[in-house]
Amino acid sequence: MGSRFRLAPDDGWPLSDDRVKQVKAANDIVDVVGTYLTLRPAGGTFKGLCPFHDDHRPSFDVDPRRQRFRCWSCGKHGDVLSFVQEFERVSFVEALQLLARRAGIDLEDTPQATANARNRAALLDVMRWASRQFHDCLFESPLAERARTYLAERGLLAETSRAWGLGYAPVDGQWLVRRAEQAGVSSELLETVGLIAARTEQAGYYDRFRDRILFPIRDVRGQVVGFGGRILPDSPLASRVPKYYNSCDTPLFCKSEQLYGIDVARQAGEKAGYLAVVEGYTDVLMAHQLGICQVVATMGTALNDRHVKQLRRFVPRVVLVFDADAGGDQGVDRALELFVSHELELAVATLPLNLDPCDLLLEQGAEAFRRVLSGAVDALEFKLTSLLARQDTNTVEGRRQVVDAVLRVISRAPALPGQTGAVKMELMIERIAQRLAMQPRTVWARWVEMRHEQQKTASSLRIRPSVEEPARSAPAAPQERRLLELLLAEPTLVAQAMSRCSVEDISHPGVRRLVASLFALSQQGLPPTLDQLRLTLDSPALLSKAFELQEAGLARSDRGRELEDLLTWFRLRREKSVKEQLHGQLRAADNERSALELLRRLQNQTVESAPVSASGEEEAAVLLPPHTSSGSQVAS
Numbered sequence: 001m002g003s004r005f006r007l008a009p010d011d012g013w014p015l016s017d018d019r020v021k022q023v024k025a026a027n028d029i030v031d032v033v034g035t036y037l038t039l040r041p042a043g044g045t046f047k048g049l050c051p052f053h054d055d056h057r058p059s060f061d062v063d064p065r066r067q068r069f070r071c072w073s074c075g076k077h078g079d080v081l082s083f084v085q086e087f088e089r090v091s092f093v094e095a096l097q098l099l100a101r102r103a104g105i106d107l108e109d110t111p112q113a114t115a116n117a118r119n120r121a122a123l124l125d126v127m128r129w130a131s132r133q134f135h136d137c138l139f140e141s142p143l144a145e146r147a148r149t150y151l152a153e154r155g156l157l158a159e160t161s162r163a164w165g166l167g168y169a170p171v172d173g174q175w176l177v178r179r180a181e182q183a184g185v186s187s188e189l190l191e192t193v194g195l196i197a198a199r200t201e202q203a204g205y206y207d208r209f210r211d212r213i214l215f216p217i218r219d220v221r222g223q224v225v226g227f228g229g230r231i232l233p234d235s236p237l238a239s240r241v242p243k244y245y246n247s248c249d250t251p252l253f254c255k256s257e258q259l260y261g262i263d264v265a266r267q268a269g270e271k272a273g274y275l276a277v278v279e280g281y282t283d284v285l286m287a288h289q290l291g292i293c294q295v296v297a298t299m300g301t302a303l304n305d306r307h308v309k310q311l312r313r314f315v316p317r318v319v320l321v322f323d324a325d326a327g328g329d330q331g332v333d334r335a336l337e338l339f340v341s342h343e344l345e346l347a348v349a350t351l352p353l354n355l356d357p358c359d360l361l362l363e364q365g366a367e368a369f370r371r372v373l374s375g376a377v378d379a380l381e382f383k384l385t386s387l388l389a390r391q392d393t394n395t396v397e398g399r400r401q402v403v404d405a406v407l408r409v410i411s412r413a414p415a416l417p418g419q420t421g422a423v424k425m426e427l428m429i430e431r432i433a434q435r436l437a438m439q440p441r442t443v444w445a446r447w448v449e450m451r452h453e454q455q456k457t458a459s460s461l462r463i464r465p466s467v468e469e470p471a472r473s474a475p476a477a478p479q480e481r482r483l484l485e486l487l488l489a490e491p492t493l494v495a496q497a498m499s500r501c502s503v504e505d506i507s508h509p510g511v512r513r514l515v516a517s518l519f520a521l522s523q524q525g526l527p528p529t530l531d532q533l534r535l536t537l538d539s540p541a542l543l544s545k546a547f548e549l550q551e552a553g554l555a556r557s558d559r560g561r562e563l564e565d566l567l568t569w570f571r572l573r574r575e576k577s578v579k580e581q582l583h584g585q586l587r588a589a590d591n592e593r594s595a596l597e598l599l600r601r602l603q604n605q606t607v608e609s610a611p612v613s614a615s616g617e618e619e620a621a622v623l624l625p626p627h628t629s630s631g632s633q634v635a636s
Contacts, residue, residue: 019107020081020531023096026103029067029080036087051087052076068547077544082534089266089313090220092534123252126189127224133179134167134214134227144168146232147213154282155362160289164264165216169209169229171237176207194226194248211235212245215260215281217253217299220310222263226253228281228299246299255299257306260284266314268293274317276349276373277303283321283357290366292373295357302334308342317345319376323356332383333409339379340413340428343420343541349376380428383409384435399436403446406432411450417509420541476508481549483566484511487518487528488546489553493563494518494528500567505574514546 030046033039039046039062050060050071059073070077076086085095100107138144139162147168151161169175177196180187187205190196196205212229219225226247231238247253259277261284269275272294278284280297287295298307303320311318320335332348339346349372351360361369377385387405392398410428415421429447433440475481483501487494498519506512517536521528530550537543556562 017527017529017531019105020096023100023103023105023107024067024080026105027080027099028064029069029083030062030064032080032099032102033062033069033083036083050074050076066551068551075544077547079547081531082540082543082547086540120251122186122189123193123250124223124225126185126193126195127226127252129183129185130176130190130193130195131165131167131216131224131227133176134169134209134216135162135165136167137170138166138168138213141168141170143170146234150213150232154286154358156282156285157289160285164285164288165224167214167216167227169207169212169214171211171235173206173210176209177205192250193252194250208248209245211237217247217258217260218263219258220262220266226250226255226258228260230281244300256301256304257310258299259307259310260297260299261288262296262310264288265294265296269315273315274319274345274347275311275315276319276321277307277311278321278357279323280356280358286358286361287369290361290369292361292366292369302331303338305338305341308338308344308346312342312344315344317347319347319349319373320379321349321351321357321372323351332379332386335379336383336406336409337413340410340424341416343416343424346379347376348379348382349373380406380431384432388435393436399438403432403436403438403443404450407443407447407450411447411454417513476511479566479569480506480508480511482562483570484514485549485553486556486559486563486566487515487553488530488550489556490559491518491528493559494522497563497567498522501570505570510542510545514542 030039033048034046037048037051037060039048040058042058042061044063044065046062046064047058048060048062049055049058050073052071053074053076055071055073060069060071062069068077068079069083078086081092081095081099084090084098085092088095088098090098097107138147139158151166176190177187179185180190180196187196191198191205195208197208198205209227209229212231215228215230216224217226217228228247229245231241231243231245246255249255260281265275265284265288274294276287276292276295278287278295278297279300284295284297287293303318308318322331335346335348351357351372355363357369360372383406384402387402391402393402416424429443430440432438433443476484483497483506487497497515503512503516503519506515514533517533518528520536521532526532530546533546534543537546553559
């Protein structure tokens with residue numbers, strides 16, 4: 001069975017706040033960081049070179065009293081858990097597991113946790129067993145002779161196939177079912193992981209994979225969580241089944257998240273500074289066989305947000321490899337949207353015509369593929385180049401169409417929040433303007449117009465807009481920042497704030513996201529603490545900021561009184577906004593009945609605030625548009 005520390009947010013139970021505190025208390029930050037970095041005493045703290053940027057002078061400060069770290073150069077900020085999470089490029093839960101194991105703490109302190117961990121371990125054991133059956137069949141059984149021949153024809157060495165655990169599922173639809181019965185392996189577990197399925201018209205099960213080369217899909221830790229299957233070209237089933245067939249989604253496997261080869265490629269990617277994403281299993285295998293090990297593949301799906309978030313854990317740059325005739329506008333547009341929405345460099349490389357990566361590697365060797373990768377350009381440049389090659393930019397209309405085509409894609413993508421998003425957007429707009437010999441302000445204006453059109457269209461169709469609010473370059477209002485500082489420092493205040501303040505009252509996107517997450521935790525009956533909050537955060541920068549704000553809040557003395565003052569400020573600002581909207585509607589009213597109703601609503605808003613200065617007649621006379629009479633009907 002697997003490790004007793006198996007724990008994940010989707011295991012069906014919340015992390016105990018006390019257990020997280022216990023793990024942190026048992027792992028002194030100086031001791032932990034000192035195993036990764038060379039630290040030297042500096043007064044009451046310890047200093048070293050920051051591992052999160054190219055640090056040439058000790059900028060990294062570890063405070064044993066507060067049990068926090070901070071880089072005064074790059075701004076990284078957090079506790080012992082976030083340090084391990086950032087340094088090891090793992091999730092919060094995985095960092096918690098590592099530190100719990102280091103301190104000898106058993107995280108499984110609830111019956112539900114124990115049951116979930118045992119169930120997951122059992123599923124992983126079944127996958128390991130099945131992977132071994134398929135692997136042994138490929139290399140030892142006469143049933144797999146055709147499969148071995150096919151792999152050899154594809155240029156894959158036996159050593160490569162063995163190292164990657166390749167297997168073969170025989171054409172007999174009962175092969176795995178029978179072996180499981182002989183070995184006493186649970187059919188229910190095999191069905192749960194998607195390897196067999198129940199018959200619909202009679203009792204029993206049948207194999208899902210038949211006459212296929214099987215590629216084990218491993219997670220970042222190297223655990224088999226699924227399979228990809230390639231039907232043999234000469235199979236009697238080939239004409240009526242898909243060429244490639246992946247495991248269905250299971251508690252272990254989700255094809256829209258998984259990346260083939262990530263467990264092997266991650267270290268090579270860190271050294272190279274990027275990971276290349278291709279489409280096929282054999283593309284990955286051939287690249288690794290020839291020494292290009294920073295290559296992974298998606299599971300037959302387009303690169304998406306989940307893939308990018310996983311890739312960002314290991315590298316700052318991703319190279320998406322397109323076939324020359326298969327990239328298409330749709331694939332390029334999706335790459336550009338991801339480029340806009342994420343804090344990483346997403347580049348696009350194009351293969352020679354009629355060649356996939358495996359063919360290129362076989363026919364022209366590793367250097368040819370390296371040249372393809374080194375020739376990659378960022379997604380915006382790729383889109384511009386492809387459009388300029390197709391449009392006549394000597395004409396006004398041709399240039400206009402290029403601008404609109406690029407901005408239309410950018411306007412659909414959620415913008416990065418804060419200064420990062422503002423800087424990235426400005427650089428993209430300037431690039432577009434420069435390539436088309438236009439003024440940046442003109443391109444800006446068209447982009448803003450398109451975003452508004454996108455939001456208006458989404459609203460009219462009653463769907464959620466696919467774009468977020470424009471990135472804000474301005475810092476949060478002091479009151480919004482202070483509210484978050486107080487809530488992070490004293491979680492018991494969250495319920496009070498939630499009863500009198502809504503998420504819509506907060507305008508800054510980063511503050512709004514953090515406050516909304518705290519409110520959600522409270523509504524779910526979970527402690528609204530920073531340790532619980534970090535489970536929902538996928539932004540290291542936002543988490544680092546949360547630690548900074550929490551420290552500022554802890555320095556405030558009378559947090560309860562200050563929260564009361566802030567809630568009053570939010571109420572008054574909310575009332576002022578409503579009054580301003582009613583004033584505007586009253587000025588625009590085109591008949592007396594509407595004006596009177598708006599006026600009454602406006603006066604009702606003064607119940608808890610300063611009274612309206614003018615009488616009803618005076619207010620109407622001032623606010624009604626010139627073409628509307630303020631006669632007896634309004635005065636009455």
